[in-house]
Amino acid sequence: MCGIVGYIGEQEAYPILIKGLHRLEYRGYDSAGVSMINKAGVLSVYKSKGKVSALEASVADKDISGTIGIAHTRWATHGEPNATNAHPHFSQSKNLSLVHNGIIENYKSLRTELEKNGMTFCSETDTEVLVQLIEYTQITHNCDLYTAVQLALKSVIGAYAIAILDKRNPDQLICARKGSPLIIGVGANNGKKNGKAEFFLGSDATPIIEYTNKVVYLQDEEIAIMNREGDLRITNLSNVKQTPQLHTLQMNLDELEKGGYAHFMLKEIYEQPSALKICTKGRLNVNDKDVLLSGIIDHKEKFVNARRIIICACGTSWHSALIGKYFIEEAAQIPVEVEYASEFRYRNPVIFPDDVVIAVSQSGETADTLAAIQLAKSKGAFLYGICNVIGSSIPRATDSGTYLHVGPEIGVASTKAFTGQVITLIMLGLAIAKEKKTLSDELFHMLVDELQQIPDKMQWTLDHNKGIDQFAQMFTYARNFIYLGRGYNYPVALEGALKLKEISYIHAEGYPAAEMKHGPIALIDEEMPVVVIAPKRGMYDKIVSNIQEIKSRKGKIISVVTEGDTIVKGMSDYCFEIPDTRDCYVPLLAILPLQLLSYYVAIAKGRNVDQPRNLAKSVTVE
Ligand code: M6R
Numbered sequence: 221m222c223g224i225v226g227y228i229g230e231q232e233a234y235p236i237l238i239k240g241l242h243r244l245e246y247r248g249y250d251s252a253g254v255s256m257i258n259k260a261g262v263l264s265v266y267k268s269k270g271k272v273s274a275l276e277a278s279v280a281d282k283d284i285s286g287t288i289g290i291a292h293t294r295w296a297t298h299g300e301p302n303a304t305n306a307h308p309h310f311s312q313s314k315n316l317s318l319v320h321n322g323i324i325e326n327y328k329s330l331r332t333e334l335e336k337n338g339m340t341f342c343s344e345t346d347t348e349v350l351v352q353l354i355e356y357t358q359i360t361h362n363c364d365l366y367t368a369v370q371l372a373l374k375s376v377i378g379a380y381a382i383a384i385l386d387k388r389n390p391d392q393l394i395c396a397r398k399g400s401p402l403i404i405g406v407g408a409n410n411g412k413k414n415g416k417a418e419f420f421l422g423s424d425a426t427p428i429i430e431y432t433n434k435v436v437y438l439q440d441e442e443i444a445i446m447n448r449e450g451d452l453r454i455t456n457l458s459n460v461k462q463t464p465q466l467h468t469l470q471m472n473l474d475e476l477e478k479g480g481y482a483h484f485m486l487k488e489i490y491e492q493p494s495a496l497k498i499c500t501k502g503r504l505n506v507n508d509k510d511v512l513l514s515g516i517i518d519h520k521e522k523f524v525n526a527r528r529i530i531i532c533a534c535g536t537s538w539h540s541a542l543i544g545k546y547f548i549e550e551a552a553q554i555p556v557e558v559e560y561a562s563e564f565r566y567r568n569p570v571i572f573p574d575d576v577v578i579a580v581s582q583s584g585e586t587a588d589t590l591a592a593i594q595l596a597k598s599k600g601a602f603l604y605g606i607c608n609v610i611g612s613s614i615p616r617a618t619d620s621g622t623y624l625h626v627g628p629e630i631g632v633a634s635t636k637a638f639t640g641q642v643i644t645l646i647m648l649g650l651a652i653a654k655e656k657k658t659l660s661d662e663l664f665h666m667l668v669d670e671l672q673q674i675p676d677k678m679q680w681t682l683d684h685n686k687g688i689d690q691f692a693q694m695f696t697y698a699r700n701f702i703y704l705g706r707g708y709n710y711p712v713a714l715e716g717a718l719k720l721k722e723i724s725y726i727h728a729e730g731y732p733a734a735e736m737k738h739g740p741i742a743l744i745d746e747e748m749p750v751v752v753i754a755p756k757r758g759m760y761d762k763i764v765s766n767i768q769e770i771k772s773r774k775g776k777i778i779s780v781v782t783e784g785d786t787i788v789k790g791m792s793d794y795c796f797e798i799p800d801t802r803d804c805y806v807p808l809l810a811i812l813p814l815q816l817l818s819y820y821v822a823i824a825k826g827r828n829v830d831q832p833r834n835l836a837k838s839v840t841v842e
Contacts, residue, residue: 221836222307222321223247223293226383226421228393228446229407233289234279236420240427241272241291243476246484246630247424248836249293250301254279255308255317255385256286263387265317267306288390290383290421292319295836298327299344308385309348311355312339315387316365318351321423321840322379322400330375350382366445369394370457373443379587379840381438383421395421396443400840401585401613403428404436404444404452406466417450424609424838425469426476426628433469437611470610475627483829485631485723489815493679495626495636496643496808503647506672509665511650515604515620522602523652526576529554530569530601532561532592533580534839536634536718537641541580542711544645547804551659551667552652561592562842573600580645581605582629582637583838584612591842593617606644608637622648632835633723635815638715639678639808646671646804670801674808677799681812684783685796688813692820695749701728702740702750702775703814706763709753712807716751716814723832724822733766746774751817752792753810756782757803767791778817780810 223244227233237254252275253267266282268275272293292307299305308317324330327346330353335341339352353375358368365386373380379399386392395402405428407418422428428435436452438444442462444454454462481487503512516523529548531541538560545556559569561579565588571577577596581589584607593603593614605614605621608629615621624640650667653659659667695701701720705713713730720728731740733752744750750770754763764787767777771791779792782800789795796813798806822829 221247221295221838221840222423223249224319224321224381224383224402224421224423225291225427226289226393226395227419228288228448229418230287231418233286234284236431237289237291238272238276239430240422241275241293243426244293244423245272245831246632246837247293247295248632248831249295251294251296251303251306252292253294253306253308254284254289254291255319256284256289257385257387257390258283258286261387261390263314263317263385265308265310267303267308269302269306288385288393290317290319290385290393297323298346305343305345307347309343309345309351311351313355316351316355316384318347318354318382318384320347320350321381324349324376324380325378326376327378346378350376350380351384354384365389366394366443369396369443370455370459373398374457381423392445392447393419393421394443394445395438397438398440399587402438404438404446405432406434406436406452407432417448419446419452425471429469429471429476430473433471435467435469436464437467437616467611471628476630483631483819485633485635485819485829488629488631488635489812489819490682491627492636492639492812493675493682496639496675496678498627499625499640499643500647500671500675504668504672506669509668511647511654511668513622513647513651515622516648516651516655519602519620520655522576524655525574526554527572527574529556529576529578530571530596531556531558531578531580532564532589532596533558534561534586534588536638536715537580537582537589539711539715539718540638540641540645542714543642543708543807544580544649546708547646548649548652550804551649552656553658554652559592561586562588565591565595569595571596571599571601575601576604577601578604578606579614579618580641581614582608582634582641584609584614585838585840587840587842590614590617606641606648608640631830632832632837633719633818633829638811642808643671643674667802670805674801674805677801677809678812681798681809685813685816688816689820689823691794692817693824695821696824698726698747698749700743700748701726702743702748703728703730704733704736704750704766705730705753706733706759708803708807709755709810712753712810712814713751715811716818719815719818720821722835723818723827723829724825725827725833726821733763736766736769741769741773744770744773744775746776748775749778750775751778751780751814753780753806754788755780755798755806755810756785756800757806764788764791780813
């Protein structure tokens with residue numbers, strides 16, 4: 221989704237802004253723009269459709285100087301993706317330029333009112349309404365810009381993170397947020413670098429980390445003003461002063477680079493064994509055969525006495541939540557419901573005060589997941605967050621939680637966050653089971669021991685499944701894929717299908733294998749690749765029968781089997797092997813070849829793997 225970068229300080233703003241926009245490309249966007257104020261006080265705005273590189277090319281012969289600036293990557297909501305609708309937007313007088321993330325829901329009525337009062341508009345966007353409203357408020361109230369922003373935002377319904385430049389005051393940068401994240405990076409010496417002040421703005425930490433790890437997370441309905449003297453003042457919309465809380469970012473620059481891989485997605489697939497070791501570090505204690513999740517320890521009674529657990533999530537996070545449901549129900553004997561956050565928030569779901577509601581989200585910013593937990597909070601449930609991005613909105617809105625600690629995930633297609641979520645939900649299930657004594661000591665210890673070995677088994681899986689790149693070439697013809705799994709592997713089928721869809725644009729569906737006979741089997745012919753997750757475990761015989769049913773209709777079988785299996789291998793056109801493990805841990809291994817398959821099919825089809833069309837990394841609009 222949209223991204224914001226901002227800078228005020230001693231350095232030239234443009235290179236910082238452009239680098240920041242490149243860092244934000246992973247979020248998904250369709251146009252980009254920058255705005256600076258130069259020494260002569262000229263406020264420039266340059267925008268273009270397409271990639272940041274197109275913007276760079278378009279400003280090659282322009283004046284891009286200035287030590288204050290804002291920049292934006294736009295993911296279109298109101299108005300088609302073109303240069304006119306791209307941000308920054310000028311106010312009518314061209315004194316102000318503004319960038320905006322989020323959606324202004326009452327923009328139509330605001331625009332009509334402003335037009336009645338003589339304001340004219342160039343674009344179709346809700347954002348232009350904001351900048352015109354701020355200008356109009358400043359004129360009619362004869363007040364300073366900060367006050368005008370406060371007053372204007374009071375009449376706005378919707379979500380926003382904004383940054384504004386005023387050419388009449390090139391020494392200050394103003395920003396505000398509600399429902400859409402905004403981070404202020406404070407330059408060295410608390411905003412003063414060699415005695416000179418320096419502030420950065422980012423819709424997430426990626427454009428900031430290169431310059432400082434000291435940040436302030438702007439809260440909802442807060443407005444901030446920062447100047448070249450190093451002053452940072454924050455108030456709420458009613459002008460009550462807020463004390464900025466300084467945080468230290470837990471991120472390093474290497475994590476934002478491809479590290480020799482062709483794409484972030486490939487790097488993140490191969491990072492999974494090490495990422496999961498970090499995720500489980502200090503949490504899985506093999507010597508004492510224990511699982512220690514501080515988020516649970518501090519709130520034991522909430523989980524032990526929970527009537528029910530409801531997990532809200534979207535996309536890949538929903539798939540990991542489904543695996544979490546199967547495990548928590550099996551191990552801790554608590555009923556678990558898994559809800560699409562976007563559906564849950566608009567129903568009138570029954571939520572009891574003794575329910576625990578868990579939000580699973582890589583970004584911690586998904587608008588529907590955030591709204592779902594806000595609804596649950598209003599009904600008195602205990603909220604728990606399982607997120608990757610530290611300091612994001614969901615962890616800040618929940619009562620307790622666990623971070624994945626798998627490092628920044630830049631590829632739009634979620635990979636290491638998925639396995640990080642699955643292993644975290646398994647640890648959570650084990651931690652509750654321990655408290656509730658629903659597993660024998662022997663079984664509990666075996667589960668802890670085996671879980672500890674999973675990162676090494678993941679490494680084995682990655683090492684032993686070479687050649688997928690060659691094999692993937694054969695499937696560029698396919699218009700459809702079917703993915704089948706049973707039990708714990710049904711969510712793996714869903715996730716494998718989603719991976720293929722989102723980066724190769726091939727239609728794919730995941731089904732519980734036994735459901736085939738109830739409809740999808742009609743699709744099988746000699747053209748249809750069917751991916752079957754068939755480990756030599758629990759329902760092996762049943763899945764073998766399902767494979768036979770496909771074979772006899774000439775479907776092409778691609779299987780994921782346990783190392784050494786010959787039966788399914790013999791029935792398959794192609795086979796990926798994984799080491800043996802317990803049923804509940806198979807998803808952590810079986811998903812790896814499926815991630816690689818989708819990656820290499822997409823590459824063979826010439827797709828932009830890290831930035832697939834129409835997709836955004838964090839979906840901050842509903
Ligand atoms: O940040 P979240 O985990 O809340 O995001 C949820 C989905 O938008 C996300 O998982 C999406 O489905 C991914 N692109 C899947 O690869």
